Amino acid sequence: MNSAPAESTADIDFLAWLEVNKQRLIYGVGGAIVVGFGLWSFLTMKAQKENVASAELLKIQMASSMAEQPTSPPASVYSEFMKKHAGTRAAERAMLLAADAAFTEQKFAEAQNLFEQFRKDYPSSPLVGQAAYGVGASLEAQKKTAEATAVYQDVVTRFAGTSLAGQTKLSLARMHEASNKPQEALKLYEELSSGTSFSSWTSEAAAKKDALLAKHPELVSLKPATNAAPTEIKAGPEK
Template sequence: MPNTLPTPAEQPNILPAEKPAWLNARTLIPLIFVLGAGIALVLWQTSKSEKAREESNRLLTSKADTETWSKLIREYPGQPATAIALLESAAEATEKNDPRKAAGLYDQFSRDYPKHPLRSAARFAQANSLAAAGDRGVAQTLYLSMITERPPNPFRTGAAVGLATLQIAENRPEAARQVLNDILAENTGSAFLPDARALLEKLPPPPISASAPSLPVPPPAPAPAKTSVSQPAK
């Protein structure tokens, strides 16, 4: 008679779980120290940044003059108060007929504050300062970058007027005409549109291209045929 009793399943041989190597005290303690030091460093930097912000704001509101702006630019880079100091210093340099210094300050503002809402205005002022300082090539490059920038730069119409003005000074009226026609076709609604139209109207008429096909000249009309008067038969 066959044995009908069920055979008990073998018990699996479960090994005791081993701790990962990094869970031992020799690894965890230095890791905790490093993590704690990192958190402390972040908190210290945050506290230092807040302190610098408060000091720079207090300095700006206490006395707004050339000395204060210079100190902010020198000792508090990147702070909101320093952005104002850069713009004020650039405006002062423009008033003192030092466009090269103004261009440098506007450039520093654009580099230090790439997300600032006044960055487009600062770049336009920088291009104007470069043009006034005689750096026409650099100014034209900056004007052109503003015109072609995407999304559209709010000062692109003013940049087109500035670029066209420099092109006219270089005796390149047709290049200026193209720039002005393009910006007027966009109809940006800018306050510089009247300046663009006035500058375009001052340009001499475009020359007639020698390669343009001439209008066809109609052939001369044929002379009328002479009719002979027939003699009546006699």
């Protein structure tokens, strides 16, 4: 059998090919190593950047809460943080905190812009619902009732069945009361207080419903009469 010479010839051919392409292989392997190392370095640096940003954001919040007279950091502090740590998850959280701070400072137009910017920049964030509610609250604070109502109703629809929807319904009911629409407010209070599952808004809605009915007794539904004379039951013939 002559398999050995055939194998030897194949080995020689491979060695010849290897010699010809040796430099190309070296470059290829080296390039793969460089790319792999570059990717590892990028991911490592990104993780470090995220850690540094998160630590700094926590430091900002802790410094304010541990002060002799605890206060929330102003919106400007969070805005500066966002610029410094752009592209990090911490910057995402800082934008929502900046919007909330601006609202607390009664800078409602600024708060609205920040909440809207958050929705635009982070549409898949789990906090986007809170940002949407913030837009409605900012519009309400600016007395833009029609626009606020539309935003609130959109939140109720998009986040149906969540605690956020309950919070938003309470806000809508409050606006209806302020607009002298007690029937609309009552409807929302009843939806929240008569639900099969208890939520953080159930008891509040029930209390507001009672207060509304006390203020507007005409809204109390008339109950069916229960004092009608009972039907006389005649005794059968004695045996």
